[in-house]
Amino acid sequence: MTNRTPFIVANWKMNFTVPDALKFETALTHELKATGEVEIAIAPPFTALYSLGVTLAETPYKLAAQNVFWEESGAYTGEISGAFLKDVGCEYVIIGHSERRQYFGETDETVSKRIRAALRDELVPVMCVGETLPEREANKTWTIIERQLKMGLASIFLKDVERFVIAYEPVWAIGTGRTASSAQAEEVHSMIRDWLSKNCDGATAERVRILYGGSVKAKNAREILTQPNVDGGLVGGASLDPIEFANIIRCAPQRSQSN
Ligand code: PGA
Numbered sequence: 001m002t003n004r005t006p007f008i009v010a011n012w013k014m015n016f017t018v019p020d021a022l023k024f025e026t027a028l029t030h031e032l033k034a035t036g037e038v039e040i041a042i043a044p045p046f047t048a049l050y051s052l053g054v055t056l057a058e059t060p061y062k063l064a065a066q067n068v069f070w071e072e073s074g075a076y077t078g079e080i081s082g083a084f085l086k087d088v089g090c091e092y093v094i095i096g097h098s099e100r101r102q103y104f105g106e107t108d109e110t111v112s113k114r115i116r117a118a119l120r121d122e123l124v125p126v127m128c129v130g131e132t133l134p135e136r137e138a139n140k141t142w143t144i145i146e147r148q149l150k151m152g153l154a155s156i157f158l159k160d161v162e163r164f165v166i167a168y169e170p171v172w173a174i175g176t177g178r179t180a181s182s183a184q185a186e187e188v189h190s191m192i193r194d195w196l197s198k199n200c201d202g203a204t205a206e207r208v209r210i211l212y213g214g215s216v217k218a219k220n221a222r223e224i225l226t227q228p229n230v231d232g233g234l235v236g237g238a239s240l241d242p243i244e245f246a247n248i249i250r251c252a253p254q255r256s257q258s259n
Pocket of ligand 1: 011169173174175176177213214215216234235236237238
């Protein structure tokens with residue numbers, strides 16, 4: 001029996017101007033009148049956070065950012081702190097996305113700093129972990145994920161880990177149309193939960209939501225989202241179409257009733 005509320009996060013990446021974001025919100029709330037027991041967050045680019053946040057405040061949808069810098073304020077040209085994200089209504093922040101690791105020099109150390117900063121500013125981190133294709137083929141999937149978990153959760157209080165969201169995103173499945181099979185996803189998700197149980201405690205492991213990300217679409221969402229250790233999805237490309245995104249949300253199980 002689990003009480004984890006399914007969580008679907010739209011990661012818009014570098015897409016949508018402010019008018020596009022507002023148009024999406026109108027279309028989504030028209031398409032999906034009620035969200036049921038599913039929690040939903042949208043992560044637009046920084047430029048649309050404020051305007052989207054104002055409209056989302058009238059809805060059950062939550063606001064998320066795609067990154068956060070670890071200092072609070074000061075001479076850091078081009079950076080945005082957690083306090084600023086909080087100021088525009090963010091509740092969540094995606095940290096350590098593989099595109100940031102790939103193109104912007106993100107490392108396990110910087111991920112760890114961002115996580116601590118997010119918690120300091122009362123944002124919930126959505127920490128991304130995942131292996132590349134060569135790592136999977138060399139049977140290193142778990143070694144990589146364990147290292148990312150260890151570093152990401154280093155010096156975090158247990159009470160904070162509970163609020164964490166972890167997103168397992170196999171790098172080879174992001175934006176490629178190649179999804180992990182539901183069995184592959186479930187295998188890694190249950191290993192992450194076991195790791196949390198051993199390294200934190202059983203109750204914490206039961207509370208942490210573990211999302212799957214990587215080419216989630218309406219047509220494969222039900223199979224993935226109904227796996228016992230998959231608590232939702234981090235959706236990139238398919239979150240840019242409000243009807244497709246609504247159909248993904250409809251695939252999330254109403255967990256607290258069904259098991
Ligand atoms: P995708 O992206 O759904 O387009 O594969 C997922 C992500 O990068 O979070």
